[in-house]
Amino acid sequence: MKKRLDMKRLDCALNAAIASDITFLLGRTISIFRDFKAHPGLYEKLGIPWYKDVLVIAKYTIIILFVTLAIKLVVRIKMKRQ
Helix, strand or coil: CCHHHHHHHHHHHHHHHHHHHHHHHHHHHHHHHHHHHCCCCHHHHHCCCCCCHHHHHHHHHHHHHHHHHHHHHHHHHHHHHC
């Protein structure tokens, strides 16, 4: 019984990690876009598109999401076995 409760807590923690990861990506995207709208000349001088940073952040976010979802899947399988 104690092990199942620990698994439920871990599952809730993983849900929170997934939500915070997605929220971080959305918040950072909005922040970068607002910066681009406020300083378009700066991005022209740099010669890179404004969304380049968003793509880099999105890549790492997807990797973290896949790892978190894989752990969540293992936890769910173990919870069903108990």
